[in-house]
Amino acid sequence: MYKRMFYNSLLIKVFFVALLLPSFSKAGESFGFFEGPNAYTYTRDGLKSHIESATSRVSNEFNPEICSRPEHKELMERLKKYQPSVDRIKQSVVSGSYKNTTYEGLVDFLDTFGPRISGSVALEKSIDYLQDAFESSQGVDIMWTQPVDVPKWERGEESARLVTSSNRSLAMFSLGQSVPTPSNGIIADVVVFNDYKSLAENIANVRDRIVVCNFIGVEGDILDTKNTGYPQVADNGGLAILYKSAATFSLYTPHTRRANLYYNGVSKEIPIAYLTTEDTALLSRIYARGEQITMDLKIFNKYHNDVTESRNLFGDWVGLALPEEHVILSAHTDSWDVGQGAQDDGVGIYLVVQTMNLLSELGLRPRRTIRSALWTAEEYGFNGSATYIKEYYRTAEQMEKVTLAMEADYACLANGGFIFHANYQGNPLRPHNLMTHEELGCIMTSINEMLGSDVTLGLVYESDSYGTDLDRFIDLDIPVVSLLGDDGRYFWYHHTDSDTVSALNPLQLDYCLASWASATYILADFAYSTERSGGSPSLTYNFMTLISISALFINSMILT
Amino acid sequence: MYKRMFYNSLLIKVFFVALLLPSFSKAGESFGFFEGPNAYTYTRDGLKSHIESATSRVSNEFNPEICSRPEHKELMERLKKYQPSVDRIKQSVVSGSYKNTTYEGLVDFLDTFGPRISGSVALEKSIDYLQDAFESSQGVDIMWTQPVDVPKWERGEESARLVTSSNRSLAMFSLGQSVPTPSNGIIADVVVFNDYKSLAENIANVRDRIVVCNFIGVEGDILDTKNTGYPQVADNGGLAILYKSAATFSLYTPHTRRANLYYNGVSKEIPIAYLTTEDTALLSRIYARGEQITMDLKIFNKYHNDVTESRNLFGDWVGLALPEEHVILSAHTDSWDVGQGAQDDGVGIYLVVQTMNLLSELGLRPRRTIRSALWTAEEYGFNGSATYIKEYYRTAEQMEKVTLAMEADYACLANGGFIFHANYQGNPLRPHNLMTHEELGCIMTSINEMLGSDVTLGLVYESDSYGTDLDRFIDLDIPVVSLLGDDGRYFWYHHTDSDTVSALNPLQLDYCLASWASATYILADFAYSTERSGGSPSLTYNFMTLISISALFINSMILT
The missing domain is CATH 3.40.630.10 (Zn peptidases)
Structure with missing residues (x-):
């Protein structure tokens, strides 16, 4: 109109x-104006x-x-x-x-x-x-x-709970359009990988497991979702995949994103979520000590492909x-x-x-x-x-x-x-x-x-x-x-x-x-x-x- | 032994x-060693x-x-x-x-x-x-x-949910040894105060309400729990009290503490919890706009005085x-x-x-x-x-x-x-x-x-x-x-x-x-x-x- x-x-x-x-301009090299709420005082080089x-x-x-x-x-x-x-x-x-x-x-x-x-x-x-x-x-x-x-797509009830040793609940967000778990959840042993290389080398270990990835992309690039091992895990019988949150700092703050960053071009869709950086680090340490980790994972999302x-x-x-x-x-x-x-x-x-x-x-x-x-x-x-x-x-x-x-x-x-x-x-x-x-x-x-x-x-x-x-x-x-x-x-x-x-x-x-x-x-x-x-x-x-x-x-x- | x-x-x-x-010592004025995980580079004055x-x-x-x-x-x-x-x-x-x-x-x-x-x-x-x-x-x-x-004392299921306009759930931790709510929770209108003075001046408004305090102690001192209005709220018929978390920075991170900081020396104990700084600020803004806020509060703690x-x-x-x-x-x-x-x-x-x-x-x-x-x-x-x-x-x-x-x-x-x-x-x-x-x-x-x-x-x-x-x-x-x-x-x-x-x-x-x-x-x-x-x-x-x-x-x- x-x-x-x-x-x-x-x-x-x-x-x-x-x-x-006429123009007049001057580029400043340092700043002292970051005095507002929640802000730090930065220098130009500090911000860079x-x-x-x-x-x-x-x-x-x-x-x-x-x-x-x-x-x-x-x-x-x-x-x-x-x-x-x-x-x-x-x-x-x-x-x-x-x-x-x-x-x-x-x-x-x-x-x-x-x-x-x-x-x-x-x-x-x-x-x-x-x-x-x-x-x-x-x-x-x-x-x-x-x-x-x-x-x-709508987030439903969702939870990740360790059922061995402690009955600890982990903060989690499933990714947008993640497929749900079965209605009684997935109870399975957990395998943890700290980088893409070890995941690729030990891909046989993912079968019938919940896979925890204590890494983001290659070399810590939080925006890279290409080299995260999703297709390998899905194709080799992994039941679900839980990635480290792509947050650069966390106060036990779960993070979400779109599942199609991972699903895209891959035939098999398995439940996918981000855990906090604190919890993937914890699971990695427990796993490295040789302890068995069993998890009860529930993702009850709605309207998957609507x-x-x-x-x-x-x-x-x-x-x-x-x-x-x-x-x-x-x-x-x-x-x-x-x-x-x-x-x-x-x-x-x-x-x-x-x-x-x-x-x-x-x-x-x-x-x-x-x-x-x-x-x-x-x-x-x-x-x-x-x-x-x-x-x-x-x-x-x-x-x-x-x-x-x-x-x-x-x-x-x-x-x-x-x-x-x-x-x-x-x-x-x-x-x-x-x-x-x-x-x-x-x-x-x-x-x-x-x-x-x-x-x-x-x-x-x-x-x-x-x-x-x-x-x-x-x-x-x-x-x-x-x-x-x-x-x-x-x-x-x-x-x-x-x-x-x-x-x-x-x-x-x-x-x-x-x-x-x-x-x-x-x-x-x-x-x-x-x-x-x-x-x-x-x-x-x-x-x-x-x-x-x-x-x-x-x-x-x-x-x- | x-x-x-x-x-x-x-x-x-x-x-x-x-x-x-002989002794040898030298006091340094600036530092560059804060290079470990999760650390910033500080100067001595910056840290101070x-x-x-x-x-x-x-x-x-x-x-x-x-x-x-x-x-x-x-x-x-x-x-x-x-x-x-x-x-x-x-x-x-x-x-x-x-x-x-x-x-x-x-x-x-x-x-x-x-x-x-x-x-x-x-x-x-x-x-x-x-x-x-x-x-x-x-x-x-x-x-x-x-x-x-x-x-x-043991934390049980607990939740704070807004039941007007949105069905929004608020992150919350009840304080250690808080009394529980009744088994069907408390559903009541909310009154919000931004400082101790306005709470004291409008204490009649707390009767039969859930009281939200978008402040900590006097003048923002996070350690002061003396001038927070708890006795006044408890004595004037407030049903429960939800304080702003005593965190100095939050990524929607709830915080807990001991209830007896507030209960101490006061005859009446009402359910007490900390909300995140984000949510007390939100409730304060909604309340200032004159919107009615109704909350469903559940605190099902166990072993209160054991x-x-x-x-x-x-x-x-x-x-x-x-x-x-x-x-x-x-x-x-x-x-x-x-x-x-x-x-x-x-x-x-x-x-x-x-x-x-x-x-x-x-x-x-x-x-x-x-x-x-x-x-x-x-x-x-x-x-x-x-x-x-x-x-x-x-x-x-x-x-x-x-x-x-x-x-x-x-x-x-x-x-x-x-x-x-x-x-x-x-x-x-x-x-x-x-x-x-x-x-x-x-x-x-x-x-x-x-x-x-x-x-x-x-x-x-x-x-x-x-x-x-x-x-x-x-x-x-x-x-x-x-x-x-x-x-x-x-x-x-x-x-x-x-x-x-x-x-x-x-x-x-x-x-x-x-x-x-x-x-x-x-x-x-x-x-x-x-x-x-x-x-x-x-x-x-x-x-x-x-x-x-x-x-x-x-x-x-x-x-x-």
Whole structure:
């Protein structure tokens, strides 16, 4: 449905002021602003070592010296013109009317709907609520939804109990869509492996046993689920498999995830769950001492392979000069059925909503369309974004319209900076990108510099694998940008009962919004040197802008 | 029972070498050795701010400049003579045969017995096991146990469930010896208070309600249970009371404690439990929005006021020169019924066992007797140490024999240093102490300096309130020394399911043992300037030592 188009004359003034003002920016090396609830005081280097050791997702830092090379001089010079816009965004968020509002809006949302697992009533109600938020936002001209088939699965009673020596109960979460155990459970001896190699070498020992894996992937990579021995165990008569939680720190905190990370492409499905890191270590020690371990395992999940309908939610804020081109600004609405889905991905949802609201309130309508997108069922394997891509990026003509995809699905524990990727792998549907990988890195570096060391740690990382919806865009050769909000603790909270409002940091949420809104505006507005409209970028830019502004004024007057 | 006395001739050589060698020590200001599992890299100042903000227990740092004053010159000079003994202890623990053995012994103990709540079979079996360890230790000449009446209480099924809007279940631990709910539970509306003042002002609202307190004591002091409003709620018709967990950080980690902190001196007992910090915050937010909250609370504990028998375990290693005088080296055997009681107080137990073994192996038998003591039922209110004191410190004659009491019941997450107290309040049974408060502070400062900045952060704090068995000794005017092993995370693990082997740091355990064994030896050996034997301390010292060594040689030869 169409909403009445809105245009604020403030935009024109500010926009032209932005083009005239000189830039000023300074990258800070250390930080003392991490004083909010649940936060530590970090240095930039301290944060780097924390996040780099936490996951392999963040390992390559973009070298900012590249941006001083002659070939990027003109690009870096033109970016400086956005300094006044960034300053206005920052002022509004850090000390103006938006201060603390991201936290407040998000808390209301999380407390009202709680966890929002795919297939649940809570998820659909939360999408209704967000639809209202899109509807009432001045940053959305066109709003619509897209139906998506999503899994319906429900956690039932589940327990893992040692029935030898002690009658000890172990904390556990079965993985989403795990097959259930028989209705009287599985009582069997346990075999424990400490790495993939020993599992592979002793695979005959798994027959008729419950298999405990006191390891995650290869070499401790918590995101790797390829080399975990699942197919071998399932094919060799293992009755069930219990992995070490993928949490990087635990206070006896069980963790969940999707079973299809393991089931995918394997013929046999056996019950699968995560134990706490404490308990897999305990079982490993007991097993190493030669004690027999017998376990009573019950997983009474429901609706194993059921499918139901959910929705992606979209809101286009039509661009001034290139309305047919869009930048995706996204997050996902669903969460696991534990905690409140606060960092994963309540934070991302509210960064989308607030960015739309803030940019429109400041009159910062960019040249391109901003397409706010809230994907459903990300947690089961990116169902929402995959459905979107299938419909919207089928043809070369469609693919020409998408400039870049942004998603904030990597927490906001600290406002660390950005992760990006823009390599071009030769997708025939996509003739070229508006930017090279290096250019996008320099743009993100420049945005950090304009934001300043008081609101961001200013890091820029490169990654071609996010474990989020962004991976589907990378597959299509579409450039991507992610917020870097992990402070090394994301996998303390991720997919656990502790991912609640208590894990939010109001101050950092403000800083994340300042970064995310600035990035959204600049990435959607910037005159890339390879724009299809051709000619001198700055000339095209101003000319197209004037045309669009005129058109919008007329539009606005007609509709009012 | 008496064990065969043992004497190692190495002692004589080393002892006299120790008297002759000059001291060398250097206090370090920053540390880089926190590289073990689960540990952070701390600076000395970083650790100070962490632990000082964590609890009020550690707030006054002892000023080491006091020790440079003329009146302490002679004491500080004489302490330097212990440097070679400290070096030997350190070498043995950091790079010699004791390296890693504290961790290994403790892991076996914890995995074998698990949690050891007062009144349980596990506790009694673990005391049997430790009795064997005392029996076989060369650092114990005389071993005995003392019967102690202790509470027998058992956690039953328990749950807290919201029955309005969502059917959400809240993680919860009832407190030890909480009265149960009726057998069909309590279903009632909830009232939430965010501080003591609002509770007191709105006490009429508690009638027939379940009361949730989203606060701990006054001004966030997690150890204060005096100003929590329990008596008011119980007296004004509250049906049950659910407090915010006393954890300083939570990953949805419930926490337990003893109910008698609240019941004590109050006529009416109502069911009492701790919720997670996340859930009391959630309930507080929901309540503030004016939503009705109804809860179904079930606490089906057993054996509410039952009493059973347990034991304190003692091992005297008889002193060379002043065998009638003793220094208490202690910890407690019991834990709560959750986790494995690793930091609380498995660490303390193994620091006692290892100190006995290490000092005897190195032949470092001090002038006074070291009385290793493992108290039972500390968690319910210091039953073991109270029973000991009643029997052993009834008269002035008995009280003259105790020099000082040491207990390690404050974790070993990092080897921070010591906490001490030696004020003399005028107990008529205790004519005087062998040391003043200042002198004890200087002794502990000197021990840290001798240990060096590679094994200890070197902090010395003063406190007259420990929340452990040491408080009973302070009440009697007996000087006390505690290990400072908190790195700011102790109340992350304390009394939760996360207090397991996984919370142990093998390297820090070695460092803690180096400090604890050095302190034990020096405090039991030192010639205090006010020793009752009178005369020149150093003369007395050498003369008595020679006498004792001769006596022990004769004894040893007779018994062999």
